[in-house]
Amino acid sequence: MYPLLRQNIETTLGHSISDAVFSEFADCVFPKTFDKKTILAEEGKICRYSYFIEQGACYSYLIDQKGEKHAIQFALEGYWISDLYSFFSDRKGIYTIETLEPSQMLLLNKQNFQKACELCPEIDRFFRLLAQNALVAFQYRLAKTNSEDAESRYMEFSNLHPKFNQRIPQYLIASYLGIKPQSLSRIRKELVPKK
Amino acid sequence: MYPLLRQNIETTLGHSISDAVFSEFADCVFPKTFDKKTILAEEGKICRYSYFIEQGACYSYLIDQKGEKHAIQFALEGYWISDLYSFFSDRKGIYTIETLEPSQMLLLNKQNFQKACELCPEIDRFFRLLAQNALVAFQYRLAKTNSEDAESRYMEFSNLHPKFNQRIPQYLIASYLGIKPQSLSRIRKELVPKK
DNA sequence: CGGTCTCTTGACGGAGTTCAAAGCTAGTGG
DNA sequence: CCACTAGCTTTGAACTCCGTCAAGAGACCG
Numbered sequence: 001m002y003p004l005l006r007q008n009i010e011t012t013l014g015h016s017i018s019d020a021v022f023s024e025f026a027d028c029v030f031p032k033t034f035d036k037k038t039i040l041a042e043e044g045k046i047c048r049y050s051y052f053i054e055q056g057a058c059y060s061y062l063i064d065q066k067g068e069k070h071a072i073q074f075a076l077e078g079y080w081i082s083d084l085y086s087f088f089s090d091r092k093g094i095y096t097i098e099t100l101e102p103s104q105m106l107l108l109n110k111q112n113f114q115k116a117c118e119l120c121p122e123i124d125r126f127f128r129l130l131a132q133n134a135l136v137a138f139q140y141r142l143a144k145t146n147s148e149d150a151e152s153r154y155m156e157f158s159n160l161h162p163k164f165n166q167r168i169p170q171y172l173i174a175s176y177l178g179i180k181p182q183s184l185s186r187i188r189k190e191l192v193p194k195k
Numbered sequence: 196m197y198p199l200l201r202q203n204i205e206t207t208l209g210h211s212i213s214d215a216v217f218s219e220f221a222d223c224v225f226p227k228t229f230d231k232k233t234i235l236a237e238e239g240k241i242c243r244y245s246y247f248i249e250q251g252a253c254y255s256y257l258i259d260q261k262g263e264k265h266a267i268q269f270a271l272e273g274y275w276i277s278d279l280y281s282f283f284s285d286r287k288g289i290y291t292i293e294t295l296e297p298s299q300m301l302l303l304n305k306q307n308f309q310k311a312c313e314l315c316p317e318i319d320r321f322f323r324l325l326a327q328n329a330l331v332a333f334q335y336r337l338a339k340t341n342s343e344d345a346e347s348r349y350m351e352f353s354n355l356h357p358k359f360n361q362r363i364p365q366y367l368i369a370s371y372l373g374i375k376p377q378s379l380s381r382i383r384k385e386l387v388p389k390k
Numbered sequence: 391c392g393g394t395c396t397c398t399t400g401a402c403g404g405a406g407t408t409c410a411a412a413g414c415t416a417g418t419g420g
Numbered sequence: 421c422c423a424c425t426a427g428c429t430t431t432g433a434a435c436t437c438c439g440t441c442a443a444g445a446g447a448c449c450g
Contacts (some may be wrong), residue, residue, distance in 0.1 A: 066239060117323075128323035136279050138330060139267060140289070145373065147257055169397095170397070182438090186399085250414085375407060381430085
C-alpha cells in the first residue's frame with residue numbers, strides 16, 4: 001500500500017519505519033484521482049487537505065490584483081502540496097492549486113494530520129523535517145530572487161529541477177521565476193549559443 | 196529562567212508546558228552576549244547554532260558574486276535565527292548572520308537540538324510549528340516579491356513589521372525588499388503626500 | 391481541419407539601477 | 421563638549437533589464 005508515500009517518509013526521516021507506524025498513517029489518507037486542470041484548492045476558500053502526489057503533476061499559484069497568476073510551487077510524484085497558510089490556520093486560502101496532468105493523489109485532512117502527529121511522534125517528526133526542508137528551499141529561492149538576474153535563476157532552475165523543466169509549460173516556469181513568458185523565451189534564445 | 200523563551204514555546208504550541216519540560220529544554224541552551232556588528236555565522240563556515248534573541252537585533256544575509264549583501268531575515272527579541280541550511284545539513288553555510296545592536300542570545304547547538312527533539316515530543320512539535328510558521332511566511336514573501344511592485348511591498352512590510360521599520364536601517368530594509376537604498380528613498384518620498 | 395493554447399519575435403515604455411555628489415546623522419576621540 | 425569622520429540618506433540624470441502591446445508561427449486537441 002502506497003509504496004511511494006512510505007519511501008517519502010523513510011527518506012525524509014533517514015531511517016525505515018515499522019509496518020505498524022506506516023499503516024497507522026496510511027489509514028489517515030485516502031486516494032483520489034483528478035482530471036487535468038482540476039482545482040484542488042482555491043483562493044478565498046479553506047484548503048482542507050494536504051495532497052501527496054502518487055502520479056501526475058500540479059502547481060500552486062497566487063492571483064494578483066490584475067488577475068494574473070504567479071506560480072509558487074510545482075509538484076510531481078513524491079511531492080506534497082497544499083495551501084499551508086490555510087491548511088494550518090483554517091482561514092481562507094490565498095493560493096490556488098491546480099492539476100497539470102491527470103493525477104492520482106493521497107489526501108490528508110487536518111483532523112487526521114493532527115491525530116497522526118499526536119498519536120505518533122515519528123510522524124510528527126516527519127512533518128517537522130518536511131517543513132524544515134521546504135523552509136530551507138523557500139528561503140534560498142527568495143535569496144536568489146533578490147540577488148540574481150532572470151538568466152541565472154533560469155539556469156539554476158533547469159539544473160536543479162530538470163524534471164520540472166521537461167513536464168511544465170514554459171509560461172508557468174517563467175511565472176515561477178518571477179518573469180513574463182516573453183522574457184523567458186528571449187533568455188532561452190540567448191542561452192542556445194552559450195550551450 | 197528565560198521567561199521570553201518559555202513564552203515563545205507556549206505561544207507557538209498554543210498551550211502552557213510543565214516546568215519539567217521547560218527546564219529540560221532550558222538546560223539545552225546557554226546564554227551569551229554579543230557586541231554590535233558581531234558575526235554569529237559566516238558564509239562558507241558551518242553554522243553550529245540556532246540563536247534565540249532575548250535582547251537585541253540581528254539579521255541574516257546572502258553575499259552575491261559582486262560582493263553585495265542581500266538581507267534575508269531580521270530578528271528582534273523573541274525571534275529565532277540561524278542559517279538553517281547549514282544547521283540542519285552540517286554543510287558550509289550560505290548566509291552570514293550579524294548583530295545590529297549589542298545582544299543577549301540563547302544558543303542551541305545541533306546535538307542539544309536533536310537530543311531535545313528526541314527526548315521530548317512536545318519540543319519536537321514546537322520546532323515543527325516554528326518551521327511551519329516560518330515556511331508559510333517565506334512562501335508568502337516570495338509570492339509577493341514575484342507579484343507586487345516595490346512600493347506595495349514596502350507598505351505591506353511597514354504595516355506588518357512596524358518594529359523592524361523603527362529599529363533597522365533603511366538600506367537593509369531596501370535589501371530585504373529586493374531593491375536598492377536609492378529606490379526605497381524615492382518610494383518613501385512619493386509616499387509622504389499619500390499619507 | 392478548425393480553434394485554442396503556447397511560444398516566438400519586434401518595437402516601445404517604465405520601474406528600478408547605476409553613477410555621482412551633496413547633505414545629514416551618530417559615534418569617537420581629543 | 422565640541423569637532424571630526426564614517427556611514428547613512430537623499431537627490432539628480434542617464435541607463436538597462438524586463439514588461440507591455442501586438443502580431444504571427446507553431447503545437448495540440450476535439
